Amino acid sequence: MTNLTLALDAMGGDHGPHVTVPASMQALSLYPSLNFILVGDESLISPLIANYPADLLSRIEIIHTTEVVSMSDRPVHALRSRKQSSMRIVLELVRDGKADACVSAGNTGALMTMAKVLLKTLPGVDRPALVSALPAMNDKPVYLLDLGANVSCDSETLFQFAVMGSVLCEVVTKQTSPKVALLNVGVEEIKGNDQVQQAAQYLLDTPQLNYTGYIEGDEIYNGDVDVIVCDGFVGNITLKTSEGIARLLISQIQHSLTQGFFVRLMAKLIAPRIKAGLNQMNPDHYNGASLIGLRGIVVKSHGNADQTAYLQAISLAITEAQRRLPEMIKDRLESILLDINN
Amino acid sequence: MTNLTLALDAMGGDHGPHVTVPASMQALSLYPSLNFILVGDESLISPLIANYPADLLSRIEIIHTTEVVSMSDRPVHALRSRKQSSMRIVLELVRDGKADACVSAGNTGALMTMAKVLLKTLPGVDRPALVSALPAMNDKPVYLLDLGANVSCDSETLFQFAVMGSVLCEVVTKQTSPKVALLNVGVEEIKGNDQVQQAAQYLLDTPQLNYTGYIEGDEIYNGDVDVIVCDGFVGNITLKTSEGIARLLISQIQHSLTQGFFVRLMAKLIAPRIKAGLNQMNPDHYNGASLIGLRGIVVKSHGNADQTAYLQAISLAITEAQRRLPEMIKDRLESILLDINN
Numbered sequence: 001m002t003n004l005t006l007a008l009d010a011m012g013g014d015h016g017p018h019v020t021v022p023a024s025m026q027a028l029s030l031y032p033s034l035n036f037i038l039v040g041d042e043s044l045i046s047p048l049i050a051n052y053p054a055d056l057l058s059r060i061e062i063i064h065t066t067e068v069v070s071m072s073d074r075p076v077h078a079l080r081s082r083k084q085s086s087m088r089i090v091l092e093l094v095r096d097g098k099a100d101a102c103v104s105a106g107n108t109g110a111l112m113t114m115a116k117v118l119l120k121t122l123p124g125v126d127r128p129a130l131v132s133a134l135p136a137m138n139d140k141p142v143y144l145l146d147l148g149a150n151v152s153c154d155s156e157t158l159f160q161f162a163v164m165g166s167v168l169c170e171v172v173t174k175q176t177s178p179k180v181a182l183l184n185v186g187v188e189e190i191k192g193n194d195q196v197q198q199a200a201q202y203l204l205d206t207p208q209l210n211y212t213g214y215i216e217g218d219e220i221y222n223g224d225v226d227v228i229v230c231d232g233f234v235g236n237i238t239l240k241t242s243e244g245i246a247r248l249l250i251s252q253i254q255h256s257l258t259q260g261f262f263v264r265l266m267a268k269l270i271a272p273r274i275k276a277g278l279n280q281m282n283p284d285h286y287n288g289a290s291l292i293g294l295r296g297i298v299v300k301s302h303g304n305a306d307q308t309a310y311l312q313a314i315s316l317a318i319t320e321a322q323r324r325l326p327e328m329i330k331d332r333l334e335s336i337l338l339d340i341n342n
Numbered sequence: 343m344t345n346l347t348l349a350l351d352a353m354g355g356d357h358g359p360h361v362t363v364p365a366s367m368q369a370l371s372l373y374p375s376l377n378f379i380l381v382g383d384e385s386l387i388s389p390l391i392a393n394y395p396a397d398l399l400s401r402i403e404i405i406h407t408t409e410v411v412s413m414s415d416r417p418v419h420a421l422r423s424r425k426q427s428s429m430r431i432v433l434e435l436v437r438d439g440k441a442d443a444c445v446s447a448g449n450t451g452a453l454m455t456m457a458k459v460l461l462k463t464l465p466g467v468d469r470p471a472l473v474s475a476l477p478a479m480n481d482k483p484v485y486l487l488d489l490g491a492n493v494s495c496d497s498e499t500l501f502q503f504a505v506m507g508s509v510l511c512e513v514v515t516k517q518t519s520p521k522v523a524l525l526n527v528g529v530e531e532i533k534g535n536d537q538v539q540q541a542a543q544y545l546l547d548t549p550q551l552n553y554t555g556y557i558e559g560d561e562i563y564n565g566d567v568d569v570i571v572c573d574g575f576v577g578n579i580t581l582k583t584s585e586g587i588a589r590l591l592i593s594q595i596q597h598s599l600t601q602g603f604f605v606r607l608m609a610k611l612i613a614p615r616i617k618a619g620l621n622q623m624n625p626d627h628y629n630g631a632s633l634i635g636l637r638g639i640v641v642k643s644h645g646n647a648d649q650t651a652y653l654q655a656i657s658l659a660i661t662e663a664q665r666r667l668p669e670m671i672k673d674r675l676e677s678i679l680l681d682i683n684n
Contacts, residue, residue, distance in 0.1 A: 074532065137590065148527050151535045185490050185578040190416065193493045193575060217582030221590045230579075233535060236527040237576055238583050240559030245584045248479065248563045249591050256615050266612045273598045273605045 003033045004321050005099045006314065007090035010040030011068045013105025014304045017041070020105070021048040023310040028056045031318060035059045037099055039086040041066050063089060069110045071303070078110035079117060087111060091118045094296040100321040101297035103313050105305055111298065112149050112291060119296040122330045124337050127153075128293035129161045130232070130300065131168060132239070137223035143169050143178075144220070144228045147289060148236035155198035158182070158229055159206075160333070162199070164292050165227040166209050167332045171323045172316075178226035181215035183234060188214075195231070208336050288313035290320060292329060297321055345375045346663050347441045348656065349432035352382030353410045355447025356646045359383070362447070363390040365652040370398045373660060377401045379441055381428040383408050405431060411452045413645070420452035421459060429453060433460045436638040442663040443639035445655050447647055454491050457633050457640045464672045466679050467635040469495075471503045472574070472642065473510060474581070474631040479565035485511050485520075486562070486570045489631060490578030497540035500524070500571055501548075502675070504541070506634050507569040508551050509674045513665045514658075520568035523557035525576060530556075537573070550678050630655035632662060634671060639663055 010020045017040060024036050038045055042064040049057060067084040082088055087110065090102035095118050104111055108130070116128055131145035145165050150157065162180050169178040182200055184192040189200075191214060203211035212225055217238065220228060230238070257267035287309035291298040297320045301313035352362045359382060366378050380387055384406040391399060409426040424430055429452065432444035437460050446453050450472070458470055473487035487507050492499065504522050511520040524542055526534040533556065534542075545553040554567055559580065562570060572580065599609035629651035633640040639662045643655035 151527060151533075183579060185493060185575055191493075217579040217584075218586035218589070220583055221586050233527055234576055234579055237525060237559040237572075238579055241562055241580050241583050242559075242587045244560035244563050245587055246591060247560070249588060253595065257612070259615065263612045263615045266608045267615075270599070270605045270608045273601065273609075 002322070003035065004031075004101075004318060005035040005037060006317055006321070007037045007039060007093040007099035007102040008314075009086045009090045009102065009104035009106055010038045010045055011086040011106070012303075013301060013310075015306075017044045017048055019305060019307050019310050021045055023307045023314060024060070025049065025052050025056055026307065026311055027314045027318075028059055034318065035061070037061045037063055037090075037093055039063045039065060039089045039093075040068075063093075065089060069107050071107050073107055073110055075107075075109040075113035078107065079113050082110070088114055088118070091115055091296075091298070094298070095119055101299065101317040103299045103301060103310075103317050105301035105303050105310065105313070108148070108300060111300055115291050115294055115296075115298045119294040119298070121293050122295055122326060122333065124333045125160055125164070125293040125329075127157055127160075128291050129164060130235075130289050131165060131292055132289040133172070134221070134239070134242070136221045140223040140226075141173065142220065142223065142226060142228060144230075144235055144239060145292075146230070146232040146235050147239050148232045149291065150232040151236075152233065153195060153231035155195045155202060158195060158199035158231065159202040160293070162203055162209060162211070162227065162229045163206075163333050163336055164329050165229060167329045168290065168292055168325065169226050171325050171328050172319055173226070175226065177210040179210050179212045179224070180227040180229065181212050181225040183220070183228050183230035183238070184214035184216065186214065187216060199229070206336060206339075208339065288316035290316065290325075292325070295326055297325060344664070345377065346373075346443075346660060347377040347379060348659055348663070349379045349381060349435040349441035349444040350656075351428045351432045351444065351446035351448055352380045352387055353428040353448070354645075355643060355652070357648075359386045359390055361647060361649050361652050363387055365649045365656060366402070367391065367394050367398060368649065368653055369656045369660075370401055376660065377403070379403045379405055379432075379435055381405045381407060381431045381435075382410075405435075407431060411449050413449050415449055415452055417449075417451040417455035420449065421455050424452070430456055430460070433457055433638075433640070436640070437461055443641065443659040445641045445643060445652075445659050447643035447645050447652065447655070450490070450642060453640065453642055454633060457636055457638075461636040461638040461640070463635050464637055464668060464675065466675045467502055467506070467671075469499055469502075470633050470635040471506060472577075472631050473507060473634055475514070476563070476581070476584070478563045482565040482568075483515065484562065484565065484568060484570060486572070486577055486581060487634075488572070488574040488577045489581050490574045491633065492574040493578075494575065495537060495573035497537045497544060500537060500541035500573065501544040502635070504545055504551060504553070504569065504571045505548075505675055505678055506671050507571060509671045510632065510634055510667065511568050513667050513670050514661055515568070517568065519552040521552050521554045521566070522569040522571065523554050523567040525562070525570050525572035525580070526556035526558065528556065529558060541571070548678060548681075550681060630658035632658065632667075634667070637668055639667060 069078045069085045069087045093099040129146040130149040133141035136142040289300045299317040411420045411427045411429045435441040471487045472489040472491040475483035478484040631642045641659040
């Protein structure tokens with residue numbers, strides 16, 4: 001790969017540098033052309049990197065700051081007052097072309113608001129969207145957006161999300177004309193609210209996208225479609241509900257397998273198998289949501305990500321940077337919008 | 343229990359009389375004071391009851407009709423054209439006081455539209471809601487509404503749903519002042535859309551309800567609250583997403599336990615335990631959604647319910663009839679609305 005520089009909000013997330021720093025060192029050894037700018041409290045970061053070999057350390061720059069965006073900061077407050085925060089600095093590094101992408105595990109609302117103001121949206125994009133790849137049947141990812149960046153969306157915004165989601169899926173998974181669906185309460189034409197029905201009309205009028213129609217909640221993880229579009233209210237609740245029920249089911253199965261000596265023994269013997277079955281859908285085992293529609297790459301990690309999960313967020317940022325995601329979305333969106341206007 | 347008569351849409355659902363008739367016979371032997379009016383094609387129903395003892399048969403009446411509402415009938419079409427349908431007749435039996443409640447596994451949209459027109463809403467209720475008890479942690483049910491009867495809801499409708507859901511939970515589970523929450527994209531006051539925020543304000547101003555604030559998708563199944571309110575778009579997708587991911591997870595675990603002779607053998611030995619863990623969250627093992635806010639009791643069964651699942655829908659109708667649910671909701675709603683207006 002060509003030389004890439006990622007800016008990392010080293011302070012973000014529940015575990016701060018204790019997760020972000022080891023994950024970045026692991027990424028450096030996996031990707032020889034990768035460089036990091038770690039932004040955060042140098043007195044916390046330095047001891048964590050002291051024992052790594054010199055060739056890895058030569059690819060790290062630390063920008064020291066002690067200011068952080070807290071989880072309880074309101075977005076507008078963070079924007080106005082946290083001017084020296086690690087979160088803001090990584091966004092500025094992307095804006096100024098000093099980093100190819102940034103990753104943060106901090107306050108989502110603040111990250112979105114700051115990113116929109118500092119990086120600006122692409123031409124033709126009214127609002128950035130938060131999107132993530134969820135694990136569906138047969139190890140296929142399904143891209144769901146918006147995940148909460150926009151609680152209410154008009155039909156045009158949903159349409160833009162469909163275009164952006166489709167391009168993201170193409171760019172990351174390298175499949176051509178991914179199947180795009182709208183999340184709805186039924187598959188019949190008459191179902192849903194005005195926004196969804198109007199967005200469906202726009203999509204039916206856009207042959208450049210492989211729009212397949214409505215999809216219901218129980219089909220999200222079927223693997224039948226590649227991109228699913230909804231407003232941020234629905235998307236956020238859908239994602240979190242999925243995570244909640246997966247965790248509950250996993251805990252109940254684990255609980256049922258610890259009752260009684262014989263059951264416990266047998267369960268232990270086949271534990272790796274049970275674990276494999278459970279982990280596939282375990283929300284703690286995938287990570288990394290992208291803020292798309294911006295003029296720069298911003299990846300949001302789960303706040304509670306461990307080192308392995310955080311490394312996945314870093315890998316996602318690398319993939320998007322290598323494939324120049326914002327330019328791809330911009331070009332594709334322009335060509336579609338141009339076609340529509342002609 | 344006092345004598346109760348249920349009207350059953352014997353034709354509704356994927357399996358029609360082959361499920362509804364045996365389930366009703368089973369219910370008759372479980373509940374000695376129960377009577378059924380089975381509405382549907384007598385030539386299909388009669389052979390299915392021929393071998394049951396006379397004392398059960400004496401508690402069955404059959405109303406013959408061959409017209410059915412199909413799954414593809416639009417609600418308004420069903421209302422206008424399916425005047426002799428089994429679905430319409432059971433609703434008329436409730437309206438005319440000839441049955442204490444009705445159960446149908448047919449077309450949900452048609453059932454709602456017909457029920458609203460034939461039974462009418464209670465005073466103070468603008469729109470009926472579809473509600474179901476979902477299995478949460480510690481075998482506690484959590485009531486989620488609306489499940490799709492109303493795709494868009496203003497804040498007042500959400501407020502009415504909260505009142506109705508709370509009364510339903512009190513009546514069915516016999517717990518006092520159940521905890522009521524609004525489903526939202528965050529727990530902070532500033533989160534969500536206008537409808538949810540305004541509904542929260544109404545609920546904060548209503549001390550008669552035990553309103554506990556916002557709840558996120560991953561907390562639905564925690565067992566921390568008893569009633570969760572959202573619009574029908576969000577509720578339908580939340581319910582179906584839960585069902586989809588539960589089925590996927592169950593199938594993946596089952597699949598992982600059939601790979602390799604040793605694993606298969608061990609898994610077989612502890613199969614009942616694994617099954618118990620899986621079944622608890624399996625959407626195929628609970629059944630019965632109530633249309634509430636009407637002047638009569640209407641229970642909707644899953645279309646694909648088997649005999650056991652359909653029996654659960656019948657049991658739910660019995661509980662609601664015994665406890666006079668519509669009157670309870672009416673009284674409670676009146677007293678709350680009166681308090682608010684004073």
